[in-house]
Amino acid sequence: MKTDIQIAQEAVMEPIRLVAERLGVTEDELDTYGKYKAKFTDALWDRIKDRKDGKLVLVTAINPTPAGEGKTTISIGLGEAMGVLGKKGVLALREPSLGPCFGVKGGAAGGGYAQVVPMDELNLHFTGDFHAITSANNLLAAMLDNHIQQGNALRIDTRQIVWKRCVDMNDRVLRNIVVGLGAKADGVVREDHFVISVASEIMAILCLAEDMADLKAMLGRIIVAYNMDGDPVTAKDLKAVGAMAALLKDAIRPNIIQTLEHTPAIVHGGPFANIAHGCNSVRATRLGLKLADIVITEAGFGADLGAEKFFDIKCRKTGLAPDAVVLVATIKALKYNGGVPKAEVARPNMEALRKGIVNLEKHIENLHTFGVPIVVTLNRFVTDTDEEIGYVRHFCEERGCSFALSEVWEKGGKGGLELADKVLDILETKESRFKLLYPDEASLEDKIETIAKKIYGADGVTYSPAAKNALKKIQDMGMGDLPVCMAKNQYSLSDDPKLLGRPTDFKVNVREAYVSAGAGFVVAITGAIMTMPGLPKHPAAENIDVDDQGKITGLF
16 A cells, blocks of 8 residues: 555646646746745735635544544545536645654645645645744744843843743753853843744734734734733834744745645645644635635644634634534544544444444534534545444434545545535535624633533633633733633543543633733643643654655655
């Protein structure tokens, strides 16, 4: 069996200008990065911004398991299937982080015959967006420390510095560090921290900004510290906004590549959904809606994380509203949720399937809460039996969902025709009655508890004293109307990754809270979740190599 990278490297790609042509984009409206990837120019948006929007389809999933769900693969395969049916569709996806590429999760290019290419370039440096985000983040950190060193005119309290440095790599030893060691000229000694670049507020801002003016306004609102009076100090106060924007001037422009079947894919931004808001950029989504009849986008991890944040953060800020949702599951994952070890999930086991399908049931209920029509799709494996498939189909249809099998990993677009037909039927016959989960005016604690109870199924929420105080301070600063971005493990509906299925009788613990004033949301960190992941015992990096001809191997 060929690996994903072998399939991708054997693909015959079209020049990116030809892929863009199918969307009505001219060569002058592209800045190319080689033959097969490009960025859109701002002139394109100026030309098309008054067009009517196409339809927006969100792809999400049940809670991820070691058995794999293939949400990105399904998204890409669905896009390819739309092409097979002659529909004008486009994908709007996130960029991969180097952390998972060299760590454990993998990349974000799909798999099998449902991939975006060039896969190796996408999973490594791509067009440099993440490097620009990292540089802008760390420029602000450097200007903050330099301001303190040069006399501290803003009276920054060094015990209340909240801005962290970042790097796009899993590196646990950088979570907590001490800076400023050495001579007096080397800075003020203090504790500092790193987050992975995808968890940086700069990443969130890039993905939520509508244009350069909006980007600069959001950058200016970033709170980096508090002064001796307890008042916030911002990036604007440090006079850092212009330089940060200069670093991000190209990164803010969406990228275009293609699938193995030459479907256009707009790939831009990459916040994680367990520790950030988990959606591709607003600019990419808006471009897609103007250029195509159907835009297929995805939100990270399970619907309890990515989809909830897509709705309550991205849609709230932008006014976007999905017309349909595709909810991805696998029989293997459902059996894993039913208590079967990973090594045994390929064996027929109806009892475990009945036990584990409650995880799917909860995600269906959650999506119905938002008022959007649902298609449940099974990412089919050869080990799935007709009895198992029939049971899941009946289960979903009983709960008011359309159902489709997907075989896009093996067959590309042709393997997604059943799913594409069901999605098209919904778009043509059902009206989305999209609604947000909570109102802006609810208190921050009410918002957190609404998510915990209605989406996770918790009995309630507990708060550390530090989190309680932080939420009160944010409210007192007049930012209580912001939405909440929950940082939670992805493996369970609860904040305990070991509680699989549909846990009950649990509380969610919020141990830390802070405001991302630039991005426009409040982050609530639950359980033991970390904003800087670590590498596993045997990281994927051990298997990655490049030969004398420059061909990369071992990248999935």
